[in-house]
Amino acid sequence: MTLAVLGAGQLGQMLGFAATKLGIDTCFLDPAEAPCAAQAGSVIQAEYADTAALRQLAETARYASFEFENVPPEALRVLEAQGLQVAPNADALQHAQDRGVEKALFDRLGVPVAPYRCVDDLSAAQAAIAALGVPAVIKTRRFGYDGKGQVVIRHAGEVAAAWQAIGAQPAIVEAWVPFEREVSCLGVRSRGGETRFYPLTTNTHRDGILRLSVPSPAGDPLQSIAEQHTRRVMDTLDYVGVMAFEFFIVNNQLLGNEIAPRVHNSGHWTQDGAVTSQFENHVRAVCGLPLGETSLTRPVAMINLVGQMPSEAVWAEHAEHLCVHDYGKAARRGRKVGHVNVWADTEAQLAQRLTHLATVVKPFEDG
Numbered sequence: 001m002t003l004a005v006l007g008a009g010q011l012g013q014m015l016g017f018a019a020t021k022l023g024i025d026t027c028f029l030d031p032a033e034a035p036c037a038a039q040a041g042s043v044i045q046a047e048y049a050d051t052a053a054l055r056q057l058a059e060t061a062r063y064a065s066f067e068f069e070n071v072p073p074e075a076l077r078v079l080e081a082q083g084l085q086v087a088p089n090a091d092a093l094q095h096a097q098d099r100g101v102e103k104a105l106f107d108r109l110g111v112p113v114a115p116y117r118c119v120d121d122l123s124a125a126q127a128a129i130a131a132l133g134v135p136a137v138i139k140t141r142r143f144g145y146d147g148k149g150q151v152v153i154r155h156a157g158e159v160a161a162a163w164q165a166i167g168a169q170p171a172i173v174e175a176w177v178p179f180e181r182e183v184s185c186l187g188v189r190s191r192g193g194e195t196r197f198y199p200l201t202t203n204t205h206r207d208g209i210l211r212l213s214v215p216s217p218a219g220d221p222l223q224s225i226a227e228q229h230t231r232r233v234m235d236t237l238d239y240v241g242v243m244a245f246e247f248f249i250v251n252n253q254l255l256g257n258e259i260a261p262r263v264h265n266s267g268h269w270t271q272d273g274a275v276t277s278q279f280e281n282h283v284r285a286v287c288g289l290p291l292g293e294t295s296l297t298r299p300v301a302m303i304n305l306v307g308q309m310p311s312e313a314v315w316a317e318h319a320e321h322l323c324v325h326d327y328g329k330a331a332r333r334g335r336k337v338g339h340v341n342v343w344a345d346t347e348a349q350l351a352q353r354l355t356h357l358a359t360v361v362k363p364f365e366d367g
Helices: 010-021 051-060 073-081 090-097 099-109 122-132 156-165 223-236 278-286 312-321 347-364
Strands: 002-006 025-030 042-045 063-066 116-119 136-140 150-153 171-175 181-189 195-197 201-206 209-215 241-250 253-260 300-306 322-326 336-343
Touching: 002 010, 002 051, 002 073, 010 025, 010 278, 025 051, 042 051, 051 073, 063 073, 063 278, 073 090, 090 099, 090 253, 099 116, 099 171, 099 223, 099 253, 116 122, 122 136, 122 156, 122 171, 136 156, 150 156, 181 223, 181 278, 195 223, 209 347, 223 241, 223 253, 241 278, 300 347, 312 322, 312 336, 312 347, 336 347
Parallel strands: 002 025, 002 063, 025 042
Antiparallel strands: 116 171, 136 150, 136 171, 181 195, 181 201, 181 241, 201 209, 209 300, 241 253, 300 336, 322 336
């Protein structure tokens, strides 16, 4: 059995590693030369819209998925036309690619969100700010991630500059949310509609990039509500695979932010802290295999390594309670080059280790 994956970055790499453990081969399509997922399977180097390359990919595989949401939905339809079982589906991908369409879905399903307006030009953006007030955030409707494509507006006089900063393109303007924390709910849905969920995970960002993810121990009062919202979206989209739903917590209530129709950075801790990792469960769902258990096995957290990888010697004294995942990518400021999962026997011990590791990682951050 072979799984085709559009995209051969670190998420594709980890999907490939998980597939191999299940006895499944992986073939990737990616325009980059020597992408890091080449460590996990064969790679066809071509643009995602290259029909001939997609047909070549289809000749090798029975199932198909993608590692990030900026692939063209038409590529998924080409693969489907070649007889592949593709998941998530093109409709789910299209919903996640446009923040306006995504927010409309949340509204329709009754998922609370921050006040927002869709805008297509500068005058509409100015009207939105007048209606919502400041501070506010303007975000491109498409192709934004890791803090890219968005600008905080603190004064009404900044709207024109912010509009130019995002490329003067269709956007949404959102009221600023004074959130207490950001969390993500990772769920997985099978082809038969079975759903399972990982513990709600608290995320810490800096400069728009995820830095730390810590899953909640059992008993988080918001877990069931987050699961209800995520399940409703997955069922509506007839979704198959892992989905991450990001929320803001405001006054102990969840506000929907965005979905990611794929395995997610905030779920990397599952590799070393859950019965079944998000990567294995995504492969299982896409390939029609039974879903794995999603429960937490021990207190655990994920630290993103951004900029450059620390040397192996840095981790020597911590080897018994962490695992380093090196993506094999060249150092570059702001680039995710790896992550480290750290675990402990108790929540208190984990907190102590995270405090210490923050000082270990800091000299290498951001290249």
